[in-house]
Amino acid sequence: MNYYSLRDFLDVLEQNGQLVRITDPVMPEPDISAAAQAAINCGHYAPALLFEKVKGYVNRLVMNVHGSWANHALMLGLPTDTTIKDQFFELDKRWPGEVIKPIWLKDAPCKEIKITNNINLFELLPLYRSNKHDGGCYLSKACVITRDPEEPDNFTKQNVGTYRIQVTGKDRLNIQPLVFHDLAIHFRKAEERNEPLPVAIAIGNEPIITFMSSTPLEYDESEYEYAGALRSEPYQLIKAETSDLDLPAGAEVIIEGEILPCKRSIEGPYGEYTGGYSGTRLQPEIKIHAITHRANPIFENLYLGIPWTEVDYLIALNTSLPVYRQLKASMPEVAAVNAIYEHGAVEIVSTKCRMGGYGKAVAMRLLSTPHGMPYAKIVIVVDESVDPFNINQVMWALATRVNPAKHISIINNCPGMPLDPSSDPPGMSSKVIIDATTPVPPEPINEDAHTIELPENTDEWMQKIKKLMRKKEDIL
Amino acid sequence: MICPRCDSKNANLLVPSPVGNEWEMYLCNDCNFTWRSTEPENIRNPKMYDPKFKLTKKKISMMMVNPPIATSNK
Secondary structure, eight states, X not given: OOOSSHHHHHHHHHHTTOEEEEOSOBOTTTHHHHHHHHHHXXXXXXXXXXXXXXXXXXXXXXXXXTOSHHHHHHHTTOOTTOOHHHHHHHHHHHSOSSOXXXXXXXXXXXXXXXXXXXXXXXXXXXXXXXXXXXXXXXXOSOEEEEOOTTSTTOSTTXXXXXXXXXEOSSSEEEEOOOTTSHXXXXXXXXXXXXXXXXXXXXXXXXXXXXXXXXXXXXXXXXXXXXHHHHHTXXXXXEEOSSSSOEEETTOSEEEEEEEEEEEEEEEOOOBOTTSSBOOOEEEEEEEEEEEEEOSSOEEEEOOOOSSSSHHHHHTSHHHHHHHHHHHHHHOTXXXXXEEEEGGGTEEEEEEOOSSTTHHHHHHHHHTTSTTHHHHOOEEEEEETTSOTTOHHHHHHHHHHHOOHHHHEEEEXXXXXXXXXXXXXXXXEEEEEEEEESOOOTTSOOOGGGOOOOOOTTHHHHHHHHHHHHHHHHHHO | OOOTTTOOSOEEEEEEOSSTTOOEEEEETTTOOEEETTSOHHHHXXXXXXXXXXXXXXXXXXXXXXXXXXXXXX
């Protein structure tokens, strides 16, 4: 099922009991963040929250749209009880061999209202401080669109990414492009010419482009073409007002502006996906030139706190899939990749082992993938029969397959993730590989390593028991 | 007006609430900190702001520039 706007998806969430309307007026602080954290605590079926009235503001706010496995399943058009592993393989089915080119619309609701004078973000968006010591209010879930200034006509090098953006004025923002992000490449090229970089920020989108915007694609892969492939139809775009940028046509709000060259000012701290505050840094400024929006726009944002919070769902399977595909291209024995923890800081790979030491080789390959190189810090490799999304099974593999002296390797002085509080210096880290696969020749095999078989017909019994449980629920 | 975070006097009203006189938002023009009149005193009061998050001129002078400013290679 495809959605063409945020509102389409909110309707489906509500029909499935996955959206809660907060009709009482709430204070921007601390109510919004407290409610978002509380919603997440509902686990697999955590709902989205639609705040109908935020005190002092005009428009509505929606939080936690992607923030549960049930909502994630609905994004993919699957039943709300779909397991993480099944969602992973559904995504794998749709992950493109061939991408689908987008189409351009001449008009869309996001152009209903145009503002070019006296821009004031606070009149449009119910902005709030997310965590107590954040430097200010943040846009945390927008799609940020830029083009490569050296190849302005190259569509696939146009980037759609999610970056933290601090509101530092009525028409001014500060943004964080880390050096390995595509946005940072675009901005560096513009700055080398001492030119501003045109930027568009799309807020409140149908869920797939937000999902793709958070996905670590290759530099010349298009998020719009991938979104088209995941939806099995061309993605709908519309042109920006002040630049040649292509925008998701279903957006609630589009902010257009420029990232200013050779200018930095204080940004942060910000409660990050690591569960801690990042430091304050001198980061680039955006001057806003125009805003277009739907009438009565809905501000979509997310809460970041001590994991798990919404962002953990948004960067879970879309971090896992590219790494899985990149490994599988040269190591076809790889069965699945779980990179859902802290943006892939901990990654669990299940694989069949071609030869002794193969588990370690898979981990080393992972540590040289574009995303794994800076982000992955702890790599655990398990047998192909172990479900890497089932932590009980992974722990069993660690408990019974790892001889620390042989199977744990530490590699020093590697690229790291600057926001990781253990990164030292920020941006560098050591890595650890834990090979929890069953030894294969020529590594000697301990005879106690022979695994017990599952009792026959276990799967049939599972279905039978589930049916019996559902009947009982009906009676109750 | 004094910034609760960096103690600069270069702070002012950013916006009143768009409807209802519910709050005012303030901005420090030196450190970009924003705060709302309805937040707790340990956010609004410079003397009560958590020392771990206070900014000093020394801290600001040592801040990392991200990304580093790119210079022309032509």
